[in-house]
Amino acid sequence: MNREKFISLAIGTTITVGTTSYLFSDKSNLLRADMKTTEDKNKNLKSDEKEILFLASLAPSGHNTQPWFVQYLEPLHWIIGNDKNKWLPAVDPTQRETILSIGTFMQNLEYAAGAFGYSCDWNLLAKTNQDEQVMEVNLIKKESKNAFDITKIKNRRTVRSNFLSDVLKKEDIEYLVNSEPEFIHYLPVTSKESQYIDEQTIIANRIQSDRNPAQQELAEWIRFSSKDAKKYSDGLTTATMEIEGFSGWVVRNFYSKNNVMKQDFRERGIDNVKKQVSESAGWILITSKDDSVATLLETGRKMQRLFLKVRERNIAIHPMTQILEESSTKQQLNPAMGISENIQFILRVGYLKNYPQPVSLRRPVDWFIRS
Numbered sequence: 001m002n003r004e005k006f007i008s009l010a011i012g013t014t015i016t017v018g019t020t021s022y023l024f025s026d027k028s029n030l031l032r033a034d035m036k037t038t039e040d041k042n043k044n045l046k047s048d049e050k051e052i053l054f055l056a057s058l059a060p061s062g063h064n065t066q067p068w069f070v071q072y073l074e075p076l077h078w079i080i081g082n083d084k085n086k087w088l089p090a091v092d093p094t095q096r097e098t099i100l101s102i103g104t105f106m107q108n109l110e111y112a113a114g115a116f117g118y119s120c121d122w123n124l125l126a127k128t129n130q131d132e133q134v135m136e137v138n139l140i141k142k143e144s145k146n147a148f149d150i151t152k153i154k155n156r157r158t159v160r161s162n163f164l165s166d167v168l169k170k171e172d173i174e175y176l177v178n179s180e181p182e183f184i185h186y187l188p189v190t191s192k193e194s195q196y197i198d199e200q201t202i203i204a205n206r207i208q209s210d211r212n213p214a215q216q217e218l219a220e221w222i223r224f225s226s227k228d229a230k231k232y233s234d235g236l237t238t239a240t241m242e243i244e245g246f247s248g249w250v251v252r253n254f255y256s257k258n259n260v261m262k263q264d265f266r267e268r269g270i271d272n273v274k275k276q277v278s279e280s281a282g283w284i285l286i287t288s289k290d291d292s293v294a295t296l297l298e299t300g301r302k303m304q305r306l307f308l309k310v311r312e313r314n315i316a317i318h319p320m321t322q323i324l325e326e327s328s329t330k331q332q333l334n335p336a337m338g339i340s341e342n343i344q345f346i347l348r349v350g351y352l353k354n355y356p357q358p359v360s361l362r363r364p365v366d367w368f369i370r371s
């Protein structure tokens, strides 16, 4: 007994941990930097190709499902595919977010290809959000490399906490929003539209966390232990959820899918959302003229172009999509915003004091290449 520590968990149970078991426990959050890049077993892939696809895969996706695959036709000639095993039917039944995520992947791919001296020739194949083959791409060698700085792709990340509440400066709005004036709307924290999104985000999160299929789906994509995080290299880890220190240790070692279904876990999720929406410079909405596959892909690309620009201005982006995922909140959104276009992204934005390094994991290229 004297060598044992008693730990009272927030879930209300007391667990006993011996010193030895602590030493062998899952002691720290697994980070992207902890992952070694695996050897390329795919002999067809040239080093440029592998690097371009790796950079493409650093794109964001809902629950970090990474819903893309790449069919390798021949060198520099691929088909970007939609992997239906990575869909989120409970929160994204029409695969709208899946296609937006594939759009972010395409934007990264095009920027990365440019940095290696290729331009992309795209040919849209998909007619619906469910078609497996989405886009054919040919990489064509060009005379000069473009100047796109790939460290921007490597350093981009979603940040969810510690936003400052100052409104965006005029010159930052100019740089981020007005450079692509169509379809990007900034709602400063002082506006009534921003307050409306704050309130509705809390309401939508409550509705969603009461919906068991949505909560179950979330549980499926949480990688509680570092072992699982490493094994799947996707989903939401304690590091991506920004659960640090002692709480992170508890979650990594003692939590499982069952905990996610418990009432206290759901309540803590809502408390977290309340805190998050109370800190921001406001919201950015990205809209589109319609919901076609081509438009959704272009909208995903637009969001990624924006996302790759914010870090240099010390601005964080946190997509909070629940209003669009719950029908009652979605229905009221357009009239409340006075916007007639289709709202595709709701992004909380804010300045940060310290910009953290990216931590979310990615599957190695070999895992998403198909021949």
Ligand SMILES: Cc1cc2nc3c(=O)[nH]c(=O)nc-3n(C[C@H](O)[C@H](O)[C@H](O)COP(=O)(O)O)c2cc1C
Binding pocket: 058, 059, 060, 061, 062, 063, 064, 097, 098, 100, 101, 104, 156, 157, 158, 159, 160, 235, 236, 240, 318, 319, 320, 321, 322, 358, 359, 360
């Ligand atoms: C279409 C889409 C929807 C998203 N929705 C949410 C969301 O509702 N809440 C959230 O915390 N993050 C959301 N994200 C961010 C992802 O969780 C994040 O991109 C992913 O975990 C990978 O992390 P990274 O962006 O730091 O690379 C969304 C991302 C995309 C592309």
